[in-house]
Amino acid sequence: MSILIKNxxxxxxxRENNVTIVKGEDMKKLPTLKNAYVLIEHDTIVEYGxxxxxxxxxxxxxxxxxxxxxxxxxxxxxxxxxxxGNREQEFVDRINGxxxxxxxxxxxxxxxxxEKLQNTSxxxxxxxxxxxxxxxxxxxxxxxEIKSGYGLTLDAExxxxxxxxxxxxxxxxxxxxxxxxxxAFPKEFKDTPDAYVDLIINEMIPIIGKEQLANYIDVFCEKxxxxxxxxERIIKAGKAFNLVAKIHVNQFNAFGGIALGVKxxxxxxxHLEEMNDEDIEALKGSNTIPVGLPSCxxxxxxxxxxxxxxxxxxxxxxxxxxxxxxxxxxxxxNFVVSxxxxxxxxxxxxxxxxxxxxxxxxxxxxxxxxxxxxxKKANIIITxxxxxxxxxxxxxxxxxIDKVIVNGMIV
Ligand SMILES: N=CN[C@@H](CCC(=O)O)C(=O)O
Ligand SMILES: [Zn+2]
Numbered sequence: 001m002s003i004l005i006k007n008x009x010x011x012x013x014x015r016e017n018n019v020t021i022v023k024g025e026d027m028k029k030l031p032t033l034k035n036a037y038v039l040i041e042h043d044t045i046v047e048y049g050x051x052x053x054x055x056x057x058x059x060x061x062x063x064x065x066x067x068x069x070x071x072x073x074x075x076x077x078x079x080x081x082x083x084x085g086n087r088e089q090e091f092v093d094r095i096n097g098x099x100x101x102x103x104x105x106x107x108x109x110x111x112x113x114x115e116k117l118q119n120t121s122x123x124x125x126x127x128x129x130x131x132x133x134x135x136x137x138x139x140x141x142x143x144x145e146i147k148s149g150y151g152l153t154l155d156a157e158x159x160x161x162x163x164x165x166x167x168x169x170x171x172x173x174x175x176x177x178x179x180x181x182x183x184a185f186p187k188e189f190k191d192t193p194d195a196y197v198d199l200i201i202n203e204m205i206p207i208i209g210k211e212q213l214a215n216y217i218d219v220f221c222e223k224x225x226x227x228x229x230x231x232e233r234i235i236k237a238g239k240a241f242n243l244v245a246k247i248h249v250n251q252f253n254a255f256g257g258i259a260l261g262v263k264x265x266x267x268x269x270x271h272l273e274e275m276n277d278e279d280i281e282a283l284k285g286s287n288t289i290p291v292g293l294p295s296c297x298x299x300x301x302x303x304x305x306x307x308x309x310x311x312x313x314x315x316x317x318x319x320x321x322x323x324x325x326x327x328x329x330x331x332x333x334n335f336v337v338s339x340x341x342x343x344x345x346x347x348x349x350x351x352x353x354x355x356x357x358x359x360x361x362x363x364x365x366x367x368x369x370x371x372x373x374x375x376k377k378a379n380i381i382i383t384x385x386x387x388x389x390x391x392x393x394x395x396x397x398x399x400x401i402d403k404v405i406v407n408g409m410i411v
Pocket of ligand 1: 220248296325327
């Protein structure tokens with residue numbers, strides 16, 4: 001199937017060369033073409049340009065995008081969309097005064113989701129997760145990372161990873177999977193946390209590695225969860241099975257997790273609501289991308305990642321949803337981009353770069369996703385008619401999407 005999108009008011013994130021990450025000052029630049037076209041063949045962007053140069057290009061399907069903006073689909077590099085049920089009761093408990101930490105200490109939080117997931121069949125888990133994936137695709141997400149971490153036993157973690165594998169096979173969206181066995185300590189390991197770390201290292205990682213059930217490895221490095229030493233042991237064990245690290249750090253406390261991630265060539269360090277100057281310094285000159293999750297800050301009423309400071313230090317920055325039942329029950333990248341502009345004070349250009357090309361980098365796929373570039377996968381958003389791309393973050397909460405194309409298919 002070939003699709004020609006023509007009369008595009010403005011085509012965003014056009015890259016003649018295959019740029020795979022944008023950093024610092026360059027994040028302020030969003031290359032665009034006005035009055036443009038894009039030609040898709042099968043799953044690939046084969047051509048784009050100005051309408052005046054369209055010549056006699058033809059396609060099986062023509063989309064007239066008069067007044068509309070066209071851009072790469074969102075690349076959401078941090079989610080936990082495979083989960084069972086929800087945690088709406090904890091939401092109400094927080095409104096009534098309990099903190100996220102207090103809820104977790106009472107056996108709620110991640111352990112609550114783990115219990116629900118352990119008692120849910122693989123098919124049911126797949127069905128619930130597939131609905132979420134379908135819904136985020138319709139909101140413009142074309143590539144997504146999905147973590148395990150609500151299993152916390154070998155069997156339940158494998159169940160989650162098999163569900164992610166099935167999503168990869170069944171959906172046109174690009175899916176990357178991450179093993180997050182180190183998300184919390186199960187109740188039975190409360191007094192012997194290192195024994196759970198041993199279980200992850202000696203039993204879970206070898207099976208997951210051999211069966212190639214994950215692309216990445218993650219650890220929730222935080223006070224009350226996994227300390228620096230445990231995090232380092234797990235990252236190293238993952239590396240031996242080619243699982244590159246993408247880690248949860250600095251959500252509530254800054255104590256060296258970022259430097260540890262950089263030391264072990266983590267692809268990304270995510271959350272970063274609490275950051276000090278040493279954390280920024282640690283990232284300089286590294287290949288590790290910092291990832292902010294503004295919907296999580298919004299939902300938990302915790303500080304926003306200092307994106308302005310990060311970008312002004314010359315670093316790259318990516319945005320993701322963190323879609324999960326506890327801290328962010330939303331997978332809406334449009335809201336993430338708006339919230340980043342409004343609360344982190346980054347410009348629409350910076351936010352769009354962070355949610356497309358840099359999001360793709362944070363999943364290791366920016367050579368094929370995240371920009372309008374010949375030869376890249378056809379993952380595309382067509383907005384409703386709007387005045388300019390600034391309107392996307394400005395009109396927060398509004399649905400501005402007309403069509404989404406994922407892997408060359410209208411979803
Ligand atoms: N912080 C750790 N993990 C998730 C939340 C997990 C949960 O509350 O279920 C996060 O990224 O916010
Ligand atoms: Zn997360």
